[in-house]
Amino acid sequence: MLQKKIAKHLKQLGQKKFRKEFEEFVVEGIKGVGEALKSDAEVVLLVVEGNRRDEDEIAKLIVLAQQDNIPVEFCGRKDVDEIKTTDTFPGVLAVVGQEENDLEDIVDAPIICLHEVKDPGNLGTIIRTADWFGIKNILLSEECVDVYNPKVFRSTMGSLFHTTIFRSGNISKTLERLKEEFDYEVNALDMDGNDVSKLKSKNNAVYLFGSESHGVSDTLEELIDNRYTISGKGDAESLNLAISAGIVLYKLSS
Template structure:
């Protein structure tokens, strides 16, 4: 069974202020939930319509499909929903490849970028304070569990880049051709806002501007999606 109080708490977690005040976030679907169960994230509560969905049924609260629909953030609820406790981020290493986001606002983009970091072995993702919350339900779903393997830190991006000793690369339309650029093993890749790109104050701290060249004959495509561009650039960094 699920109480009215629990329903109220869960449905409030679509807002960042309530995630912050409760210290909880929502994960939905067997695969995503299992990834968190296998990580260092601490489970608070797990609700499911199928008591055999998870091996350890002692963690499960069985509920009806109607109840799941009330608490799910998905158009089509996916058999299970869990609440996990938000963890404190780890200290950022001063070596290796790090991705930094300058006010990326779309949850789907952030979720995809987290998956890309996981795929390309990027352990640390540094986000400006205005970047969308990584515990947003849409971000959690888009990561498909990769959030458990990428350390995400929200900070003043300008201060972070000012203090770092690593070379800082930024994605710009007018940057140097990335395919002709010598890329290091250790460095920071800065990706900008969907509409405005990298901000002026962050742009001033970029060591080298890089770009993905257009190969179409007409070359009228305005720009690449920030997540798509991140994937291409990470692939090039890993070829170095």
């Protein structure tokens, strides 16, 4: 049985406000926990389903945690229903400290900026794709879905630990600073710009994507230097946001 205090804490981390308060989040599953342990992130606690402790891959994670003096707690079947964030609990989870970056941490290379992205799958997939193409700096507006939401984490497939994410409290001000202090230009993807084939990768450039439903917000209009569009030929009304970002990331890396 898991201590009540720990079970309660894990349940609280299901909510954004508590994740923010404790500056922690939950990573579920063998692959994710393995990535967390390998990364620079601070793993606070490992929770393992007791009757699965001897499974090969889980046993390896326990050894890794113990080597780093990370406490390991074992839980029973009943606990699992309380704490799991997926339908089928994968036998292991970790409580991990959130990484807090400053703007200065992402000004050494191109930046992918997401404004008001609401879908956890889209945000996670964009982080995973950016990581694939070696574009590691990501800037999120305050209205984006919480990057430490378990659905976002699952979609990143561990790439959250390979990227540097700065969560802005005021995206307009942050973009202004990037332009003025760090000489960045802002390139927005929208429906009415130059063909994306003209897009070139620049070290001091922000590539800005708006929300799934409204695109790039008018409030950022004055900060945008260039606009690019992925032209369609068919009858679909729009492209999925993560697909648009995937195409831009491919262009930037090729």
